[in-house]
Amino acid sequence: MTTPFLQIRGLRKTYDQVVAIDHVALDIKQGEFMTFLGPSGSGKSTTLYIVAGFQEPTEGQVLLNGKSLLDVAPNKRNIGMVFQRYTLFPHLTVGENVAFPLRVRRRPESEIKAKVEKMLELVHLADYRDRLPGQMSGGQQQRVAIARALAYDPPLLLMDEPLAALDKKLREEIQFELRRIHQETGVTILYVTHDQEEALRLSDRIAVFSQGRIEQVGTGEELYEHPSSRFVAGFIGNSNFLPVKVEQMGAGRARAIFPNGQAVEGDARAFAAGSEGTLMVRPEQMRIRPHATSAQGLAVTVRDMTYLGDSMHFAVQTPWEQELAVRMAVRDGQGLCIGSSAVLEWDSQHGHVFA
Amino acid sequence: MPTALSSVAVPARRRFRLSAQTRGIKLMLPVLLLLLVFFLVPVLTLLLRSIMEPTPGLQNYAELLGSQTYVRVFFNTFMVAGVVTLITLLVGFPTAWLLAILPPRWSRLLFAVLLLSMWTNLLARTYAWMVLLQQTGLVNRVLLGLGVIDQPLTLVNNLIGVTIGMTYIMLPFLVLPLHATLRAIDPSTLRAAAVCGASRWQSLRLVLLPLALPGIASGALMVFVMSLGYYVTPALLGGTSYMMLAELIAQLVQSLLNWGLAGAAAFVLLVVTLGLYAVQLRYLGAGRSGMGGR
Numbered sequence: 245m246t247t248p249f250l251q252i253r254g255l256r257k258t259y260d261q262v263v264a265i266d267h268v269a270l271d272i273k274q275g276e277f278m279t280f281l282g283p284s285g286s287g288k289s290t291t292l293y294i295v296a297g298f299q300e301p302t303e304g305q306v307l308l309n310g311k312s313l314l315d316v317a318p319n320k321r322n323i324g325m326v327f328q329r330y331t332l333f334p335h336l337t338v339g340e341n342v343a344f345p346l347r348v349r350r351r352p353e354s355e356i357k358a359k360v361e362k363m364l365e366l367v368h369l370a371d372y373r374d375r376l377p378g379q380m381s382g383g384q385q386q387r388v389a390i391a392r393a394l395a396y397d398p399p400l401l402l403m404d405e406p407l408a409a410l411d412k413k414l415r416e417e418i419q420f421e422l423r424r425i426h427q428e429t430g431v432t433i434l435y436v437t438h439d440q441e442e443a444l445r446l447s448d449r450i451a452v453f454s455q456g457r458i459e460q461v462g463t464g465e466e467l468y469e470h471p472s473s474r475f476v477a478g479f480i481g482n483s484n485f486l487p488v489k490v491e492q493m494g495a496g497r498a499r500a501i502f503p504n505g506q507a508v509e510g511d512a513r514a515f516a517a518g519s520e521g522t523l524m525v526r527p528e529q530m531r532i533r534p535h536a537t538s539a540q541g542l543a544v545t546v547r548d549m550t551y552l553g554d555s556m557h558f559a560v561q562t563p564w565e566q567e568l569a570v571r572m573a574v575r576d577g578q579g580l581c582i583g584s585s586a587v588l589e590w591d592s593q594h595g596h597v598f599a
Numbered sequence: 600m601p602t603a604l605s606s607v608a609v610p611a612r613r614r615f616r617l618s619a620q621t622r623g624i625k626l627m628l629p630v631l632l633l634l635l636v637f638f639l640v641p642v643l644t645l646l647l648r649s650i651m652e653p654t655p656g657l658q659n660y661a662e663l664l665g666s667q668t669y670v671r672v673f674f675n676t677f678m679v680a681g682v683v684t685l686i687t688l689l690v691g692f693p694t695a696w697l698l699a700i701l702p703p704r705w706s707r708l709l710f711a712v713l714l715l716s717m718w719t720n721l722l723a724r725t726y727a728w729m730v731l732l733q734q735t736g737l738v739n740r741v742l743l744g745l746g747v748i749d750q751p752l753t754l755v756n757n758l759i760g761v762t763i764g765m766t767y768i769m770l771p772f773l774v775l776p777l778h779a780t781l782r783a784i785d786p787s788t789l790r791a792a793a794v795c796g797a798s799r800w801q802s803l804r805l806v807l808l809p810l811a812l813p814g815i816a817s818g819a820l821m822v823f824v825m826s827l828g829y830y831v832t833p834a835l836l837g838g839t840s841y842m843m844l845a846e847l848i849a850q851l852v853q854s855l856l857n858w859g860l861a862g863a864a865a866f867v868l869l870v871v872t873l874g875l876y877a878v879q880l881r882y883l884g885a886g887r888s889g890m891g892g893r
C-alpha cells in the first residue's frame with residue numbers, strides 16, 4: 245500500500261483552557277478535493293492553519309508524501325492558500341500580485357511573464373493585469389488570489405471560506421470555475437466552508453467537523469444516505485427527527501417504539517435496549533397516503549401544503565403533536581388537503597436510529 | 600416622474616451644502632483671526648525686519664549664505680536633523696511594529712512608557728540624559744564595569760549626545776502615526792506573503808514597508824522638521840561644536856541684538872519646512888489615493 249499524499253494524524257490544539265480541535269485524523273489522496281464542513285467554531289480553520297503552518301498543534305502530526313510538514317517554515321512549505329478576507333497586496337497590480345510568489349522564488353523574468361499570463365487566463369482575468377486590487381470587485385479579487393496561489397504549481401491548495409464574502413450568484417459562478425480549475429490543474433485542494441450546498445457541489449469527499457472533532461468523512465452521497473450521527477444528518481440536507489425508545493438491537497437494525505406505542509424499524513449502530521433515541525427520515529423519503537397501504541404507517545394530520553413547482557411541501561402533525569416536513573412529487577400529493585387525516589409511510593431502510 | 604423629482608432635488612441639496620460651507624467658515628472665523636494675529640503677524644514682522652534692518656535690501660540673506668560660519672550652521676542643522684530622523688526611524692519602526700503585534704496587555708504598557716516620557720518636562724528629560732551620558736554617568740560606568748570599554752566615552756557635547764537626546768524626544772512623534780498605519784494593515788496580508796514563499800525579510804521589504812510607507816514618510820517628515828528647529832536639547836547636549844540654527848538665532852537675538860540676520864535665518868528655516876511639507880502633500884497625497892480601497 246502506498247503512503248497517502250497528505251496525512252493528518254491525531255491533531256490536537258488547545259488555547260489555554262479551550263480545546264480548539266482534538267483527535268483530528270484524515271488521509272487525503274493526491275488530486276482530491278476535500279472539504280471541511282462544519283458550524284462556526286468547530287475547528288475547520290484551526291486544522292487548515294496547522295497544515296499551512298500558521299499555528300502549531302499541541303499534539304499530532306501532518307505528513308506530506310510521508311514527510312513531516314511541521315518542522316518546515318510556512319514560507320518553505322510550498323503550499324498555496326486563499327483566505328476568506330481579500331489578501332491581495334493592495335500596493336501591487338494584479339499582474340504583480342500573481343508574479344509575487346515567483347519573484348520571491350527568483351524565477352527568471354521570462355518565465356514569470358509567461359506564467360502570470362497563463363494564470364490570469366485560467367481565472368479569466370487576462371485583461372485586468374494592470375489594475376490595482378482596490379479597483380476590482382470582491383469576486384474578481386478572489387479569482388486573482390486563486391491565480392496567485394496556483395502560480396507556483398503548489399501540490400496542495402488550501403482555501404478558508406474563500407467565497408463567504410460574496411453574494412450567492414457570484415459564489416455559484418466561482419464554484420463552477422473552481423471545479424474547472426481543479427480538473428484542469430489536478431491540484432489537491434483542502435477547502436473550508438460552512439455551507440453544505442457548496443460542500444456537496446465542489447467536493448470529492450467531505451469531512452464534517454463538530455466541536456473540534458471530525459464526525460464523519462465520506463462522499464456527499466455517503467454522508468447524505470448513511471449519516472453516522474444525528475449531527476451529520478442534521479447538518480447535511482433536511483431531516484425529520486422523531487423521538488423513539490429502542491427495544492431491541494439486531495444486526496445493524498433496531499426495533500423501537502414511538503411515543504404513541506407504535507413500533508418502527510430502522511438502521512442503527514450498537515444500542516442499549518431501553519435507551520432513548522431519535523429516528524431520522526429525510527422529507528423526500530416519506531409519503532403521505534389518504535389510507536394505509538401497509539402495516540407500518542403513522543397516522544397524521546395535514547397541517548400545511550406548499551406548491552413548489554417541481555414538488556409539493558407538506559407539514560404534517562403526528563399523534564404526539566410534532567410537526568414533520570414531507571416532500572413529494574406534485575401528482576402524488578393529489579387528493580390531500582389541509583386538515584385531512586392521512587397515513588405517513590416510508591421504507592424502513594430510510595429510517596436511521598441515532599442516540 | 601422620477602426625473603422631474605431628481606432635477607428638483609439636486610440643486611436643493613447643493614444649495615444646502617453651500618450654505619453649510621459658508622456657515623462652517625463663519626464658525627471658523629475666530630480661529631482664523633487667532634492664527635492671523637498670533638502666527639502670521641509675527642512671521643511677517645520677522646520677514647520685514649530681515650529685509651529692512653539695518654538697511655533695506657537682501658544683505659542679511661547674502662551674509663547668511665555667504666559666510667562660512669553660517670553655512671556651517673545650516674549644514675549642521677540639516678545633518679543633525681537627518682541623522683536624528685534616520686536613527687529615530689531605525690528605532691521607531693520596530694517599536695511601532697511591536698506595539699501593533701504585542702498582546703494588548705504588553706502594548707498598553709509600552710504605550711504608557713512612551714506617552715509618560717512624552718509628558719515629562721523636556722528640560723528635565725534633557726538634563727537626565729546629561730547626567731546619564733557624562734564621563735562619570737551611568738552609561739559609561741556600566742560599559743566600564745562590563746569591560747566593553749576601558750576609557751570613558753565622550754557622550755555629551757558632541758553629535759552622539761545630540762543624537763541620543765533628540766532621538767529619544769522624537770520617538771513618540773514617529774511611533775504614534777506609524778503605529779496607526781501598521782495597525783491598519785491586515786495581518787492576513789502578511790500571512791499571504793508567507794504562504795507565497797516570502798521569507799521574513801522579503802515580507803518586510805516587499806509588503807510591509809511599502810504598505811507602511813505613508814506612515815513612515817509623514818512620521819519621518821514630522822521628526823525632521825521638528826529637529827530642524829529644536830533648541831533646548833542641542834544646546835544642552837551638543838555643546839558649541841555642533842551649533843544648530845535655533846541656537847544661532849537665539850544668539851543673534853540675545854547677545855548680538857541682530858534682529859535682521861536672525862529674521863533671515865528664521866525665514867530660511869520656515870521656507871525649507873514649508874517646502875518639505877509641499878513635497879509630502881504632493882507625493883504622499885498621490886501615493887495614498889493610489890493605494891485604492893484598502
Ligand SMILES: Nc1ncnc2c1ncn2[C@@H]1O[C@H](COP(=O)(O)OP(=O)(O)OP(=O)(O)O)[C@@H](O)[C@H]1O
Nearest residue numbers: 259262263264283284285286287288289290291438
Ligand atoms: N486565538 C485563539 N484563542 C482562543 N481560542 C481560539 C483561538 N482561535 C480559535 N479559538 C477557538 O478554537 C475553536 C475553533 O476555531 P476555528 O477558527 O478553527 O473555527 P472554524 O471552524 O474555522 O469556525 P468559523 O466557521 O467561524 O471560521 C473555536 O472555539 C475558537 O473559539
Ligand SMILES: [Mg+2]
Nearest residue numbers: 288289290404
Ligand atoms: Mg474559520
